[in-house]
Amino acid sequence: MIERPIIALDFATKSEIQTFLNKFPTDESLFVKVGMEIFYQEGPAIVRWLKEKGHDIFLDLKLHDIPNTVQRSMKGLAKMGVSITTVQAAGGFEMMQQAKEGLKEGTMETKNVPQVIAVTQLTSTSQEQMQKEQLVQATLEESVLHYAKSAQKAGLDGVVCSAWEAQKIHEITTKEFMCLSPGIRPQGSTTDDQKRVVTPYKARELGANAIVVGRPITLADDPYEVYQMIKTDWRNKNK
Numbered sequence: 001m002i003e004r005p006i007i008a009l010d011f012a013t014k015s016e017i018q019t020f021l022n023k024f025p026t027d028e029s030l031f032v033k034v035g036m037e038i039f040y041q042e043g044p045a046i047v048r049w050l051k052e053k054g055h056d057i058f059l060d061l062k063l064h065d066i067p068n069t070v071q072r073s074m075k076g077l078a079k080m081g082v083s084i085t086t087v088q089a090a091g092g093f094e095m096m097q098q099a100k101e102g103l104k105e106g107t108m109e110t111k112n113v114p115q116v117i118a119v120t121q122l123t124s125t126s127q128e129q130m131q132k133e134q135l136v137q138a139t140l141e142e143s144v145l146h147y148a149k150s151a152q153k154a155g156l157d158g159v160v161c162s163a164w165e166a167q168k169i170h171e172i173t174t175k176e177f178m179c180l181s182p183g184i185r186p187q188g189s190t191t192d193d194q195k196r197v198v199t200p201y202k203a204r205e206l207g208a209n210a211i212v213v214g215r216p217i218t219l220a221d222d223p224y225e226v227y228q229m230i231k232t233d234w235r236n237k238n239k
């Protein structure tokens with residue numbers, strides 16, 4: 001269980017992140033998500049900088065390519081010392097296996113292998129969209145469960161899914177298999193482009209092992225206050 005909500009640092013520049021982090025106490029160790037937006041601007045240096053500040057890193061680059069390319073990319077990525085990283089489950093079973101292999105090879109000396117989890121169906125996808133646009137005949141839940149089972153068989157540590165799917169995923173995998181859930185919105189917040197949204201409190205009840213929260217915190221007038229409120233709700237201590 002990851003007790004701290006993971007904050008999605010969806011910013012375009014390091015200086016924007018610095019301004020944002022200045023609103024938190026300097027000794028507060030955060031779990032942050034580095035995604036494509038900032039990584040494509042700043043590269044691995046942003047990961048090093050955040051780590052030096054004492055934060056844990058979820059590097060969410062959602063790798064999706066042929067197995068050999070993903071294996072070699074993961075080998076390099078492993079050296080960055082991140083805690084969790086991602087691939088797209090749609091890349092296939094062999095690709096997922098090779099992602100894990102690459103991470104193991106890249107950390108041969110340190111033995112500090114990052115966890116790798118597979119994105120199932122994005123939380124911005126509805127069942128209707130999935131069936132129409134991906135020509136998938138199954139229900140959204142069936143698709144997510146299928147990817148979760150495949151990710152587990154491939155040796156991955158978990159999946160990215162909506163908290164709505166977490167309980168069933170645990171039933172077909174294990175309680176420890178990580179269900180990391182974005183699409184988190186406090187009661188009454190706007191949903192933005194997210195389709196499968198859950199409150200922090202409900203996400204915990206439904207069996208999520210970790211939550212990722214971006215805009216409700218990053219766009220707040222007082223991000224630290226909202227972060228604390230979400231953390232309390234997530235830990236189910238306010239009811």
Ligand SMILES: O=c1ccn([C@@H]2O[C@H](COP(=O)(O)O)[C@@H](O)[C@H]2O)c(=O)[nH]1
Nearest residue numbers: 008035121122123182183212213214215
């Ligand atoms: O299915 C997915 C996979 C990843 N994400 C990422 O999580 C955050 C959510 O940000 P919000 O502002 O809280 O909506 C964002 O970085 C996405 O890239 C996701 O939302 N859904």
